[in-house]
Amino acid sequence: MSTVAEKKPRLTTSAMIASIAAEGQKTVAAPFGHTLVKAAQTRQNIVGLTADLSKYTDLRIFAQAFPQRHFQMGMAEQLLMGAAGGMAKEGMVPFATTYAVFATRRAYDFIHQVIAEENLNVKICAALPGLTTGYGPSHQATEDLALMRGIPNLTIVDPCDALDTEQAVAAVADHQGPVYMRLLRGKVPLVLDEYDYQFELGKAKLLRDGREVLLISSGIMTMRALETAKELAQSNVDVAVLHVPTIKPLDITTIVEQGCRGGRLVVVAENHSVVGGLGEAVAMALMHAQVMPAFRHIALPDDFLAAGALPTLHDRYGISTKSMVNAIKGWLA
Template sequence: MRTTTPQKPRLTTSAMIASIASEGQRTVPAPFGHALVKEAAKRPEIVGMTADLSKYTDLHIFANAYPNRHFQMGMAEQLLMGAAGGMAKEGFMPFATTYAVFATRRAYDFIHQVIAEEHLNVKIAAALPGLTTGYGPSHQATEDIALMRGIPGMTIIDPCDALDTEQAVAAVAAHQGPVYMRLLRGKVPLVLDEYDYQFEIGKASLLREGNEVLLISSGIMTMRSLETAKALAADNVNVAVLHVPTIKPLDEATIIAQCSRPGRLVVVVENHSTIGGLGEAVATTLMRAQVVTPFKQIALPDSYLDAGALPTLHDRYGISTEAMVASLKSWLR
C-alpha cells in the first residue's frame, strides 16, 4: 500500500501586496502612516509626497490628517524626487514614498544629484523592499540597499517590525540629511516590544544571547532570526541575534565586538541580494578589523527572482524560518 507524507498547508497571499505576518501573529496597522501623523503634529515643516501610491505606502493616513501638506505627483518618480529636493531647499521636510524599485532604480540619478549631493533633508520611505512582493523582478527591490549604499552621506534604515518603524520615523525626522528607509506597510508584525528595544540611528541591538551561533540581521530577517533561534533552542543550540536596523552608518564597533567572541559561527541574514548589502558590509568591516571568524550568509541570490506567493518564494530562496533552521543545522554538523 502506498503512503503519502502529509503536506504542510501553505498560506495563500496576494502576489502584489502580501503580508509578511505569519498566521495568528500580532500586527499593527499602518505604523508608518500613524507615526508620520504624530511627528507632523510637532513639525509643521513635514510634508508627505508620493508617486500615485498613497494607499500602498500608508501615506493615505497622513493625507487624511493633513490634506494641505500631502502632494500627489502622479506616476513620475523622477519628478517626485526632484520636487522633494526643491521642497527641502525651501525649508520643508519631505517624506517621499513609493515602491523601492521605483525609488532606487527609476529615480536613482535624481536622488544622487538633486538630493544627496546637496545633503538635502529628504526622507525616502520605500515600500516592498527585497522579497516582500511576489510580483516578480519588476517590483522586487533585491538590490536597493546596494544602490543606496553607494551614495555619499545617505543614511539607510531597514526596520524589523511595527515598533521599529514607529521609532525610526521619529528618529529620521530628528536627523538632518537624506535618509532611505525600507518601508513595512499594511498590517506589520509586532515582535520587538518583547525585547526592551529602542531604535537609534547607527546603533545595533543584541536581542538575544547565544554561544554557538551569532545571527546578524536587519529588517524582516530579524523577525525570522528570532524565530530560528527559538526553534533551534529546542535542539539545545544557543543562537544569539544582533539586530542591525541601520545599514549606513554601520555600527562597526558592536559588530566587531560580537564577532570577536570565539567559538561562534557568524551568519549574516538579509532580505537582499548577496551583492552589496548587509552581508558584504559586515564582511568588509571584519576584514578591515582583521577579525577572523567562521562566516556564512543567508540572502537572496544574485539573480532575477520568480513571481508567486510569498511563502513559497521565501522557502525557495532560503529566507523562511524553516529554510533558515535547515541551513544552520547543516552548517553546524
C-alpha cells in the first residue's frame, strides 16, 4: 500500500536520517522486508541474517513472519558473512543484511574469500548506500560499488525505488550465485510505476527518450534523473533517462546503442564516489566500443563527506535535482 510523503518541517537533526522521498511523493513502507516474506512463503530454503540491524534494514518483518528462519548474529559482520556462506553450502538461500559500510569495508575479505570465491548463493542486502545518511564517513558508503565491482562472480544491483526493490528481491532470490544489492529501507519512494517498468537482472531500461541529453543513472539517482528531465523539459531541453539497475554485469549493449545516437550530451549520475562506480564503467564501455560522445559525470567527490541534514548535503555535493538541472544547463550552454 503506497502512501504520500508528509510535508517536511524545517530541517533538524532527524534530517540526517530523513526519507529520501520528496514532499508529496508516493512511498511504500519496507518493500524489501515484505517482498522477502512473500518469496519465503514458497521458498523454504530462504533464511534471513543480520548483524544487530533487523529493525534498520526492514528484516524485522521477515523475523516476525519466520522467527525460526531469522538469525541475529550480533554486531559481528565478518561472522555474518561467514555464517551466510556456511548456510549456502547447506542448500539455504541466505539474505544477509547490514549497513553498506559494514558489509563492504568491515567484512570485505569474508565476502571475497568465503562467498565469492566459492560462488555461493548468498544475497547481501546493504542499507544506507552512498549518501543516504548524514552521519558522516563512518556510515556513508560512498565507495561500496568500487569495492564490490572488483570481486569476481559477484552480481551488483542498485534499485531506484520501491517497485524496483520489490522486483529485484524476487529476481535476486531466483538468481544462482552471490549478489550485493544496495538496499532502500523504511518509506521508499515509488516512481517507476508510471513508466511501465519491469526489472530484469543485467538489463538497463530506457524510461524516457530525448534528443539533447542522455542521462544514465542507477539507484536513487534515476529518481533524480526523471525529476531533472521533467524540469528541463520546461526549458525546452529534451532529456532521455536510461536506468541501469544492474551495475555488474553491466548491460553494455544497451548503453552503447544509446551512446551511439549522435549529438546528445551523455551524463552519468550516481549516488557514489566519482572513483570506481557506474560512471567509470559506462565510460570504459563507450571507449571500448569507440563511441565518443560529449560526456559528463554527476557523482560524489573523492573525499570524506560532511555530516549534516541530507537535503543540505545533496545540494552541497551536487546530487539534488536542483543541482543536476543547473549543472546540465551549464554544460549545454
